[in-house]
Amino acid sequence: MTNAYGTKEFYAEQFADLIADVQHDSPEFSDNLIAGFLLALDDWRQYHVKQILELDRVEFKATDNLKQFKND
Numbered sequence: 460m461t462n463a464y465g466t467k468e469f470y471a472e473q474f475a476d477l478i479a480d481v482q483h484d485s486p487e488f489s490d491n492l493i494a495g496f497l498l499a500l501d502d503w504r505q506y507h508v509k510q511i512l513e514l515d516r517v518e519f520k521a522t523d524n525l526k527q528f529k530n531d
């Protein structure tokens with residue numbers, strides 16, 4: 460049975476799938492699991508930083524255009 464999205468039970472299922480990859484005879488899998496998690500955090504952070512920069516650019520452009528419209 461699948462738990463409802465966003466619940467702690469849902470995330471427990473997701474983490475259980477990842478934890479299943481931890482192997483005592485292949486510690487590099489565990490290391491890569493952690494490294495992959497950190498990489499995903501960094502990728503998402505970079506994406507959101509770029510989104511903020513684009514929103515700032517659009518806001519500046521909109522404000523500039525509104526000022527010109529107001530002066531006409």
